[in-house]
Structure formats: C-alpha cells, structure tokens
Amino acid sequence: MDELLADFVAETREMLEQSGSELVAWEADPSDKARIDTIFRFVHTVKGNCGFFDFPRLEKLSHAAEDALAECRAGRREPDSALVTAVLAIIDRISEMTDSIEAGEDLGEGGDEDLIAALEPGAEVEVQSDLEVTAEEVAQVEKAETDNPSAKAPRQGVQRSIRLPVDLLDEVMKGVSDMVLARNDLARRLREAGEQPTIDGPFERLSAILADVRTSITRMRMQRLEHLFSSLPRLVRDLSTELGKQVMVDFEGGEVELDREMIEMVRDPLTHIIRNAIDHGIESPATRLKNDKREIGMLKFAARQSGNQISLVITDDGGGINLDKLTAKALANGLYSKSELDKMSDKQKQDLIFEPGLSTAEAVSSVSGRGVGMDVVRSNIERVGGSIEVTSKLGEGTSFHLQLPLTLSIIAALTVGSGDQRYAIPRSYVEEIVFGNSSHVDFAQAGDRRLMTFRDQRVPCLALSEILGGEAGADCKWEDKTLILVRLASDDVFALAVDRVFDHEDVVVKPIAPAIMDTRLYAGTTLLDDGRPMMLIDLPSIAQMRGMSGNVRAKAADVEKKDNADRTKAVPVMLFAGLDGRHRAVRLELVRRIDTISRDAIDIEGERAQAVIDGEIMTLAGHDVGPLPEERVRLLRLSDGEQELVYAVKEVLDAADITDDVVPSEADKAIEGVTLIGGNPIPLLDGHAVFSRYRASKKLEHTLTCRIPEGSEWARTILEPLVQAAGYRIAREDDEVEADLAIALAEEGETPASGARETIRLRPEPEDAGDDTIYRYDRDGLLAALKRIRTGRAA
Amino acid sequence: MNELLLMCTIAGRRAAIPAIEVQSVIEVENITPIPGTPDFILGLTALRSQALTVIDCSLALGLDTACESADRRAAVVEIEGHLYALLVDEAHDVGEANSDPVAVPGGFGEGWQRASKGMVETDGGPTLLVDIDQLVSGPLREAA
Structure with missing residues (x-):
C-alpha cells in the first residue's frame, strides 16, 4: 500500500479512537459546544485529507457532516438528537471505509445519500446508526459472498500497525545489543566451565531466540525508500523551474527497505546528484528539440536490493559528460598533465568528475557548482560503506550507480x-591478504616509500602501526607482517601491513566522539564479544592523508615480467575446501582471484551450470561434489590464459608450496594427483581436466586431431583430457584421416596405427634416456610440444 | 542558584561538574587506547553495550600532569549524543551551589579559565564549575 495512504488510514483511525468518548458524551448532551468542536475538527481533517486521494464518497460524507456541524457552531442551528444520530452514522461509515481502504478493497459507489439526507434539519427519515450499519454490513457481506466467496478474506489479513517514537525503537535496539553482549559473556563462561548438558541446551535456545529478536528489531528500523523518494519530485520541480527546464521524474523500487539512518545519510548526496543532473545534464527544452529529444527531460531513480546491498541508479537522459571538456578542465586546473590524460581510458576520464575541483559547468549557478563537488558526494557515500560509479554517453545521458549497505550500523x-x-577494517575495501614472508612477495624501496611486488604489480605499502603512530616505518619488519591489499573505490591499490589478521566479523558500528573523529583515522567504534571496544579504521581517509588515493599516478605500476629461471622448484598452490568439505589444492597460477557472490547469481540446469560475476556469465565448476551454500558462495576464478571459469568452494584455506612429488591417481581423473602438504595428503586439482570438462564455448576455429594409444588406461584417463585441453580433438580408431599428431608410449614400443604428421613419444621414467x-x-x-605442433600447424 | 554539583578534584584543585549532566560515576577498569589521538583522550571503555570516550580532565585542561587516582573514578556525561567518561583525581559527593558562578578578576589561570564557567561558593569553599563542553574538546581545539 502507498505510504501516504497508510499514514492517512493510521491518522484517521487514531482520531476515531480519540473521538470515541467525545461522541458518547455528545450523545448525552447534544448542545455541548466543546464536543461539537472536537467532532467538527475530526470530520474537517478527514475532508482535508481526502483531497489528496481519490475518495469522492468519503469526501462527500465528511463534507456534509462538516457543513451541518458548522451550522451548529455558528449558532444557526440547534443540535438535536436526530443530528447526533445522523453524524454518528456518518462517522461509523467513515470508520468502515477506512478499514476497506486499508484492506485495499474497492469502496464502491453511492449508497450514502440517505445518510447525508438525514443530516438535513427536520429530516423525517431517522437513521438508526448502529442498526443501519450492521444491516448494511451484513447485506454487503452476503452480496460479496455470493459474488466471490473469498472476497471477505483480505479484510482479515489487514496488517495492524501502530506508531512508535523512534527513540523507543533505539532504546529497544540498545537493549537487545546489551543482551547479545551479556549472552556472549555467558557463553564464554559456560565454555570455560566445560560441558553441562542441562544448561547448554536451554542456552542454545536462548541464543537462537535472541538472534531472531535481533533480526526483527533490525527490520523495525527499516524504512521504505519511498520516504526518500517522496520528497524528490518537489525538489526536481523547484530546480527545473528555476533553471527554465522541464524535467519528469520516474521512481522504481520504492518498496525497497533501507535503514532509517542510511536514508538520512544518502539524502544529501542524492540531492546533489539531482542538482547536477538538472543543471549540467539535462539540456534546455530548445536544445533538446534540436537534438531530436523529447522536450521534457527524464530523471529516473531505480532501487534494487541484492543481498545485503542496495543498488540505486540515477539516470538522466541529458547531454552526458563531455570528456573533452572535462579533460581540458583537468589540464587547465593543473590536476594532470597532457600525457597522463592521453593515457587515460574513457572510463578513467569519466571518473575525473569525482576529482576535487572539477566541474563541467561553465558558470557557477545558484543551483550547483558552489564548490561542493562530486568528490564530496563520493566521500560521503564511501563513509557509510557504499560506493558510487558513473557511466555516461555523450548526447544520451548519464547514470550514477550507488551501492549502499543495507544498514549503516x-x-x-x-x-x-x-x-x-x-x-576492524571494512571488508569491502579488502581485495586480498598476503603474508609478507610468502615467496610471491618481494619488497623494494624507492626513496622512503616501501613497495611490494605481488603478481607483477608494484604496490605502495603502508604500515598500520606507523599510521597509528607506533613504530616508525623504517623499523618495520615487513617480512613478518601480513599485508592487506586495499582497493579503494577510485581503483587505487595499496598494501596495508598489519601484525595479524584475525577473522571476518559483522560488526555493529557506533559513532565516535568528535575529538577522536578529528584524527581522521577512525570511522567508528564497535564492541568485541567480550565487551571491549575496538576501533574501525577509516581507510579512504587514511589513503587520502597519505596520498594514496585520487591520484592516477599512484596506480599500481605493472612490472615487466621477470625471467622465472631463478625460481625454486616449489609449485605454489592454493588450498581450499570443496563443497563436500574435502580439502583440495589448485595451482596458484590458475587462480586469478577469489570472488564471493550470492546464491541467486548461480544458475544450474542439468549439465549446464553458470554464475554471474560483474555482469558476466561464467561457466561454473566444482558445484557437483556437494550442496551449494544457502546464501553466499565463494568462487575461485580460474584462468588458462584465454578462458576463465569459476570453481565453487566452501572455503579458501591457505596458500602453500608443493615440494613433494605429485603421485598420480588413476581413479579420479579430476585431479592431477595427490601430494603431501604439511604432512597431509591433498588432491591437486587438474586444471586441464577442469577446463576440458567445463570448457567455455570459445573454441579454436580449426581443431587439430591427435591419435593416442588406444589400449592404455593411462592415455585415456590422463593424457586425453590434457591433450584435449591443449586444443586437440582425439581421433577415434575408425578415423581414416591422417591425424595431425600421434602420441605413443615408449615402453610399449607401439607405433601409431595409422600415419600422423608428427609423433610424440612418452617414456615412463623421469630420467632422460636421450631418445x-x-x-x-x-x-x-x-x-610445450603440443603447443609447438599446434602453432606450427596453424602457421 | 542551589544547583546540584558533583564535587571532585582535578589536578589537585577543587572542581565541580553540574550534577544534572552526570549520568553516573563509574570506576574505569579497562581502557582501550586509541593511537593517534591527543593525549587527553585516554581511549575507550565499555559501559554495558556503550563505548565511552575516556577523557583525562587534567590533561584536557591543558595542564601538564595527568590525573592521579587510586580508584580511577570518572563521571559519565553525554554531550551531543556521545558518551564520555571524565576521569578525575577524586570524585566526592553531590553538593549544593550556594551562589551563581562568577568570574574572578585575574582569571583562574590558563586552561582553567577556558574550561570553567566560573567560581561558585559551596559548603566546602570556593569551587570552579567545569564547562564540560569545553573540556571534551580538549586544550587545542580553539586554535583549530
């Protein structure tokens, strides 16, 4: 139901309740002026409110009652019991209609003339309010039941609502938070005291109930986005009139719910975006007509909920961002040099609008361009844990994509x-965690700046201890630290060195005192399970203070790939637990990154399994060994250099190096073999098997054929997938055509059954036999041999 | 007149905090330090599920010595929605002010002058009435 309508119903009902006793008193003494006043106010308010909605019946009724009572108040008419009865009948009818409105039923038409007629002085028809209403009610119900037996149902399903002061809600919320802390404390003590079945059971139950209550309370604080939207049309109207433009607004997804505080936090940034859109984006009606557009500009707001994020897209169909103008301005302001700007992609150029001190408006108008730019909008949105992106097409319009967390707290x-x-560090910024002593990390020094080389990227490092004023940067033992790769919304990357990484946790953030806020190091505080406070680090602010953000020059520089000759024999792998819970390993070279997506983004149908990541459909593997988690799924993004697929896992465990041999397994062809890691046997995932089995649709245009030994089990289970993954088609026995390649096993002395242009011979022993x-x-x-032959063929 | 005051000792001097502002007096046990903050902010302490910012009143006045206190008592106050624990040398009883706060020619000395509303007469003699709003913003705030 419409928010405004709900308010109307709630208000009317509230007044009905209040006037209930007044009505009774008035009935006893029809000439009581004070009572008449009260009832007059009630019908007057109802009449006024009806004006907003399309309820002609309600309006007519309240208007008639108001008229009659106004006569009395002015002393032109003496109230008598007939009038009292007539007014009461009307009020009863209003109350009845309110119920219908709330239940979303149609009010129907007419049928009120007798009630209105009864108001006339000296009316002969005496309406018995109670009886009349009951009779009519019964008649209505009977009629409804014969028409449609289920028509009565909605009214029973009416959601009762009450109004509560927000303070009270906060109080309750605080109480529940206290209870959670007390529970945690108790849980710790119980753990220390050892197992006590008689207590543990009820305690578990208490915990479960508390968790439910907490969820409900959180929902109580939610508000529909409509609340925010409802104030926007007015703003748009005022602005567009002021600027001589015509703008229409369109809302979608007003039913999406957001934390009350969050709504307040996005109000200002949203207002700013609207100002910009109307001022700079949408053209004047004349220009629009010239450009074959509708005279009236369109401003569209669309909200969606996805997981615990809300996405809000604000789109205008205006002129779009003029990149040439923008870059010229950036150049004029000395923010970037010409060569830097030339190197930028269009996307990077668009992102310039978030730079401080840039605006495409030529003149500062009263509406926008008052020194508060999109940089402030972005920092405000990031402060609440959200992100903002812009896409724009010249001449067609601009979209701002806002991602907001569901709750602020x-x-x-x-x-x-x-x-x-x-x-605590907000997880949204964390891209990856690496250990300083890992063999993939190199440290380098440039001036006083520590740099880290990881995955062929040079990343500047900051030590948290130094930022917080502990040890000096020079004393920092980088190799002993854990490095957190932080990616800011501006796509700048830096590494933050900490002593230890403990855990992922959902924390309830509370505001901090202004004097602490002044340090610009912290964004809030939260309480640990044991009740101790913990500070939440304000990464964007730190990055800004340290010059890590908002500067294209700080972007991680690609390092030329070093010759890998000096690399040790150790093969780096990533350990993970598959969906069945079993531990496996995968070569780290295959893993491009780790993603977490919601369960909804995965689609499995028969043989086909796909996942959507960043708007791209990818083939999903690894889903068939166990059930998918219910909400979030962790995915390893594997790449063979050309194609990518995602592999669903339960948990990513660790990185390790394989030093022991990989013992091949005949039974499981999905694995390369089993190896010892930390003394435990771990199956190593066969990247070739995975890619060949779940191969993405992209294929080589001309497939080369390969003949492999027919009788060998090994050739069929291990060699065949490998060869296929390398882009060959396996020639069957009955294939008459000459194959491009044949693979033979040396120990069997077999020669290929039919001729092939090339032959690879495989030997069983690792020692080089020199043949x-x-x-x-x-x-x-x-x-390498397979590739050589393939490229040789294709050439 | 006749305002209720929480009598306390800050840096060895008699001081008073309006009792109406004080939610409770607590003994601060564990303080979680916050690196990077001015030294008058000692850190955070938890009171039930609330985090309190612990302020050393002596340092907040710009005095050189930190609060010395055996039982680490602090007055809990709420300013602009934030809760603070004002750590004092000693917290005594609640007493009554016998006069309005008045200024004294020559002032009360730097620091005291800025963070006090004036001198009030109490049963225990003249006492400085502390302006807690000024106190929590620290000695350097006015320069900013």
Whole structure:
C-alpha cells in the first residue's frame, strides 16, 4: 500500500479512537459546544485529507457532516438528537471505509445519500446508526459472498500497525545489543566451565531466540525508500523551474527497505546528484528539440536490493559528460598533465568528475557548482560503506550507480591486530591478504616509500602501526607482517601491513566522539564479544592523508615480467575446501582471484551450470561434489590464459608450496594427483581436466586431431583430457584421416596405427634416456610440444 | 542558584561538574587506547553495550600532569549524543551551589579559565564549575 495512504488510514483511525468518548458524551448532551468542536475538527481533517486521494464518497460524507456541524457552531442551528444520530452514522461509515481502504478493497459507489439526507434539519427519515450499519454490513457481506466467496478474506489479513517514537525503537535496539553482549559473556563462561548438558541446551535456545529478536528489531528500523523518494519530485520541480527546464521524474523500487539512518545519510548526496543532473545534464527544452529529444527531460531513480546491498541508479537522459571538456578542465586546473590524460581510458576520464575541483559547468549557478563537488558526494557515500560509479554517453545521458549497505550500523569487517590492539577494517575495501614472508612477495624501496611486488604489480605499502603512530616505518619488519591489499573505490591499490589478521566479523558500528573523529583515522567504534571496544579504521581517509588515493599516478605500476629461471622448484598452490568439505589444492597460477557472490547469481540446469560475476556469465565448476551454500558462495576464478571459469568452494584455506612429488591417481581423473602438504595428503586439482570438462564455448576455429594409444588406461584417463585441453580433438580408431599428431608410449614400443604428421613419444621414467622422448608427467614439456605442433600447424 | 554539583578534584584543585549532566560515576577498569589521538583522550571503555570516550580532565585542561587516582573514578556525561567518561583525581559527593558562578578578576589561570564557567561558593569553599563542553574538546581545539 502507498505510504501516504497508510499514514492517512493510521491518522484517521487514531482520531476515531480519540473521538470515541467525545461522541458518547455528545450523545448525552447534544448542545455541548466543546464536543461539537472536537467532532467538527475530526470530520474537517478527514475532508482535508481526502483531497489528496481519490475518495469522492468519503469526501462527500465528511463534507456534509462538516457543513451541518458548522451550522451548529455558528449558532444557526440547534443540535438535536436526530443530528447526533445522523453524524454518528456518518462517522461509523467513515470508520468502515477506512478499514476497506486499508484492506485495499474497492469502496464502491453511492449508497450514502440517505445518510447525508438525514443530516438535513427536520429530516423525517431517522437513521438508526448502529442498526443501519450492521444491516448494511451484513447485506454487503452476503452480496460479496455470493459474488466471490473469498472476497471477505483480505479484510482479515489487514496488517495492524501502530506508531512508535523512534527513540523507543533505539532504546529497544540498545537493549537487545546489551543482551547479545551479556549472552556472549555467558557463553564464554559456560565454555570455560566445560560441558553441562542441562544448561547448554536451554542456552542454545536462548541464543537462537535472541538472534531472531535481533533480526526483527533490525527490520523495525527499516524504512521504505519511498520516504526518500517522496520528497524528490518537489525538489526536481523547484530546480527545473528555476533553471527554465522541464524535467519528469520516474521512481522504481520504492518498496525497497533501507535503514532509517542510511536514508538520512544518502539524502544529501542524492540531492546533489539531482542538482547536477538538472543543471549540467539535462539540456534546455530548445536544445533538446534540436537534438531530436523529447522536450521534457527524464530523471529516473531505480532501487534494487541484492543481498545485503542496495543498488540505486540515477539516470538522466541529458547531454552526458563531455570528456573533452572535462579533460581540458583537468589540464587547465593543473590536476594532470597532457600525457597522463592521453593515457587515460574513457572510463578513467569519466571518473575525473569525482576529482576535487572539477566541474563541467561553465558558470557557477545558484543551483550547483558552489564548490561542493562530486568528490564530496563520493566521500560521503564511501563513509557509510557504499560506493558510487558513473557511466555516461555523450548526447544520451548519464547514470550514477550507488551501492549502499543495507544498514549503516552493521558492516562486514576484517579484524586485524597491530601492536597489542585489535582493529576492524571494512571488508569491502579488502581485495586480498598476503603474508609478507610468502615467496610471491618481494619488497623494494624507492626513496622512503616501501613497495611490494605481488603478481607483477608494484604496490605502495603502508604500515598500520606507523599510521597509528607506533613504530616508525623504517623499523618495520615487513617480512613478518601480513599485508592487506586495499582497493579503494577510485581503483587505487595499496598494501596495508598489519601484525595479524584475525577473522571476518559483522560488526555493529557506533559513532565516535568528535575529538577522536578529528584524527581522521577512525570511522567508528564497535564492541568485541567480550565487551571491549575496538576501533574501525577509516581507510579512504587514511589513503587520502597519505596520498594514496585520487591520484592516477599512484596506480599500481605493472612490472615487466621477470625471467622465472631463478625460481625454486616449489609449485605454489592454493588450498581450499570443496563443497563436500574435502580439502583440495589448485595451482596458484590458475587462480586469478577469489570472488564471493550470492546464491541467486548461480544458475544450474542439468549439465549446464553458470554464475554471474560483474555482469558476466561464467561457466561454473566444482558445484557437483556437494550442496551449494544457502546464501553466499565463494568462487575461485580460474584462468588458462584465454578462458576463465569459476570453481565453487566452501572455503579458501591457505596458500602453500608443493615440494613433494605429485603421485598420480588413476581413479579420479579430476585431479592431477595427490601430494603431501604439511604432512597431509591433498588432491591437486587438474586444471586441464577442469577446463576440458567445463570448457567455455570459445573454441579454436580449426581443431587439430591427435591419435593416442588406444589400449592404455593411462592415455585415456590422463593424457586425453590434457591433450584435449591443449586444443586437440582425439581421433577415434575408425578415423581414416591422417591425424595431425600421434602420441605413443615408449615402453610399449607401439607405433601409431595409422600415419600422423608428427609423433610424440612418452617414456615412463623421469630420467632422460636421450631418445627424444618426453617423461609422461613432464607436463610443461608435453604441453610445450603440443603447443609447438599446434602453432606450427596453424602457421 | 542551589544547583546540584558533583564535587571532585582535578589536578589537585577543587572542581565541580553540574550534577544534572552526570549520568553516573563509574570506576574505569579497562581502557582501550586509541593511537593517534591527543593525549587527553585516554581511549575507550565499555559501559554495558556503550563505548565511552575516556577523557583525562587534567590533561584536557591543558595542564601538564595527568590525573592521579587510586580508584580511577570518572563521571559519565553525554554531550551531543556521545558518551564520555571524565576521569578525575577524586570524585566526592553531590553538593549544593550556594551562589551563581562568577568570574574572578585575574582569571583562574590558563586552561582553567577556558574550561570553567566560573567560581561558585559551596559548603566546602570556593569551587570552579567545569564547562564540560569545553573540556571534551580538549586544550587545542580553539586554535583549530
């Protein structure tokens, strides 16, 4: 139901309740002036409110009653019991209609003339209010039931609502938070006391109930986005009149619910975006007509909820962002040099609007361009844990995409240790966590700036302990630290060194005192389970203070790939638990990154399984070993250099190096073999098997054929997928055509059944026999040979 | 007149905080330090599910010595929606003010002058009435 309508119903009902006793008193003494006044006010308000809605019946009724009572108040008419009865009948009818409105029923038409007629002085028809209403009610119900037996149902389903002061809600919320802390404290004590079945059971129940209550309370604080939207048409109207433009607004997704505080937080940024859109975006009617557009500009707001995020898109169909103008301005303001600007992609150029001190407006108008720019909008949205992006097409319009967390107060955080203290870092910024002593990380120094080389990228490093004023940067033992790769909304990356990473946690963030806010290091505070406070680090602000953000020059520089010759034999792998809970490993080279998506973004139908990541459909693997988690799914994004697919896992465990041999397994062809990691046997996922099995649709245009030994189990289970993954088609026995390649096993002395242009011979022993054969598990050698032949053929 | 005051000792001097502002007096046990903050902010302490900012009243006045206190008593006050624990040397009883706060020619000394509303007469003798709004913003705030 419409929010305004709900308010109307609630208000009317409230007044009905209040006037109930007045009505009774008035009935006893029809000439009581004070009572008449009260009832007059009631019908007057109803009449006024009806004006907003299309309820002609309600308006007519209240208007008639108001007229009659006004006569009495002016002394032109003496109230008598007939009038009292007539007015009461009308009020009863209003109350009845209010119920119908709330239940969303049609009010129907007519049928009120007798009630209105009864108001006339000296009316002969005496209406018995109670009887009349009951009779009519019964008649209506009977009619409804014969027409449609279920018509009565909605009224029973009416949602009762009450109004509560917000303070009270906050009080309750606080109380529940206290209870959660008390529960945690109790839980710790119970754990320390050991297992006590008689207590543990009820305690578990209490915990479950408390969790439910907490969820409900959080929902109580939610407000529909409509609340925010309802104030916008007026703003748009005022602005567009002032600027001589015509703008229409369109809303979608007003039913999306957002934390009350969050709504207040986005109000200003949203207002700013609207101002910009109307001032700079949407053209004047004349220009629009010239450009074959409708005279009236369109401003569209669309909100969606996805998981615990709200996405809000604001689109105008105006002129779009003029990149040439924008870059010229950036150049004129000395923000960037010409060569830097030339190097930028269009996307990067568009993002310039978030730079401080840039605006495409030529003149400062009263509406926008008053020194508060999109940079402030962005920092405000980031402050509440959201993000903002812009897409624009010249001549067609601009869209702002806002991502907002569902609640202001609860954020997903990573708890880290620095010194003796724990701190929380908003997880949305964390891209990756690496250990300083890992073999993939190199440190370098440029001036006083510490740089880290990871995945062929040079990333500037900051030490949390130094930022917080503990140890000096020079004393920092980088190799002992854990590095958190932080990606800001501006796409700047830096590494934050902390002593330890503890855990992922959802934390309830509370505001901090202004004097602490002044440090610009912290965004809030939260309480740990044991009741101790923990500070939430304000990453964007720190990055800004340290010059890590808003500067294209700080972007991670690609390092030229070093020759890998000096690399140790250790093969880096990533350990993970599959959906069935079993631990497996995958070569780290295959893993491009780790994603977490919601369950809804995965679509499985028969053989086909796909996942949507960042608007791209990717083939999903690994989903068939166990059930998918209910809400969030962790995915490894694997790449073979050309194609990518995602592999669903339950948990990502650790990174490790394989130093032991990989013992091939005949039974499971999805794995390369089993190896020992930390003393435990871990199956190593066969990237080739995965890619060949779940191969994405992209294929080589001309497929080369390969003949492999027919009788060998090994050839069929291990070699075949590998060869297929390398882009070959396996020739069948009955294939008469000459194959491009044949693979033979040296020990069997077999020669290919039919001729092939090339032959690779595989030997069973690792020792080089000097006969031009390749060891059957020399993967690199084999692949190199396959590739050489393939590229040779294609050329 | 006859305002109720929480009598306390700050940096060895008699001081008073309007009792109406004080929610409770607590003994501060664990303080979580916050690196990077001015030294008058000692850190955070938890009172039930609330985090209180602990202020050393002596340092907040711009005095050189920190509060010395055996039982680490603090007055809990709420300013602009934030809760603070004002750590004092000693917290005594609640007493009555026998006069309005008045200024004294020559002032009360730097620091005291800025963060006090004036001198009030109490049963225990003249006492400085602390302006807690000024106190929590610290000694350097006015320069900013």
